[in-house]
Amino acid sequence: MVKICGVESGRDVDLLRDCGADLVGVWCGVADGPRDLSVDRAAALVARVGAASPIPVLVTTLTDERRLRNVVDRTGARWVQLHGWQPPALVRRLKAEPGLVVVKVLHVGEGGCPEQRIIPAYERAGTDLFLLDALAAGRVGSTGTMVGAAAALAVVDRCTRPFLLAGGISPTNRAACEAVVSHPLYHGVDVDGAARDRRGRLDAERVAQLISAWRSSAAGPDADNPADD
Numbered sequence: 605m606v607k608i609c610g611v612e613s614g615r616d617v618d619l620l621r622d623c624g625a626d627l628v629g630v631w632c633g634v635a636d637g638p639r640d641l642s643v644d645r646a647a648a649l650v651a652r653v654g655a656a657s658p659i660p661v662l663v664t665t666l667t668d669e670r671r672l673r674n675v676v677d678r679t680g681a682r683w684v685q686l687h688g689w690q691p692p693a694l695v696r697r698l699k700a701e702p703g704l705v706v707v708k709v710l711h712v713g714e715g716g717c718p719e720q721r722i723i724p725a726y727e728r729a730g731t732d733l734f735l736l737d738a739l740a741a742g743r744v745g746s747t748g749t750m751v752g753a754a755a756a757l758a759v760v761d762r763c764t765r766p767f768l769l770a771g772g773i774s775p776t777n778r779a780a781c782e783a784v785v786s787h788p789l790y791h792g793v794d795v796d797g798a799a800r801d802r803r804g805r806l807d808a809e810r811v812a813q814l815i816s817a818w819r820s821s822a823a824g825p826d827a828d829n830p831a832d833d
């Protein structure tokens with residue numbers, strides 16, 4: 605699976621669909637996010653993506669359940685990526701809603717993964733899919749920094765749920781991630797920066813290169829629907 609993050613317009617959605625992306629990240633409630641959208645705008649883009657393929661994924665750092673539910677309900681997104689420091693209890697409460705797929709980000713930095721000890725709690729709460737992303741100098745999200753293979757494996761070896769890999773993924777660095785890509789729970793990648801041109805706009809050629817470089821390595825029999833595992 606290849607997920608491209610941070611659509612801002614109908615043009616972006618159409619570009620990702622035409623390129624064949626599997627998942628499209630729509631930001632709403634991302635603190636200080638450069639591509640954060642109003643709820644109405646996010647809802648319009650979720651609707652434009654549609655329900656089949658690609659799948660829209662609401663990306664958020666919100667931790668307040670009431671606000672989060674409001675965004676989920678109003679956007680109509682059925683996949684939610686919790687990119688902040690949301691606790692397992694919030695995952696559990698979201699998973700009470702039938703059909704909602706929850707992706708929980710696990711942050712990985714030089715000091716390891718702050719959530720490592722509570723991975724089993726995230727799994728018991730119903731997390732469908734993890735997403736490993738870089739924690740770089742305290743910064744979270746779109747850092748352009750790769751997660752080292754050893755650090756990533758130390759985290760995913762504690763998981764029993766599938767995971768996506770993020771952080772500085774580009775069309776040319778798949779080989780450096782071979783050990784992670786070969787892991788049985790590996791499910792695909794999530795990309796922001798390398799999918800954009802110099803002006804920060806999603807670029808069809810770059811997206812196509814990313815998909816061609818990474819899709820062949822994504823998979824597992826359940827790649828189409830981790831929620832059904």
Ligand SMILES: O=C(O)c1ccccc1NCC(=O)[C@H](O)[C@H](O)COP(=O)(O)O
Pocket residue numbers: 608609629634635636637638663665687737744745746747748749770771772773794795796797798
């Ligand atoms: O991009 C941000 O500023 C951001 C802030 C807070 C939460 C998430 C954010 N980005 C979300 C993503 O999922 C990115 O796709 C992911 O971090 C990979 O980015 P990159 O290293 O640029 O490929």
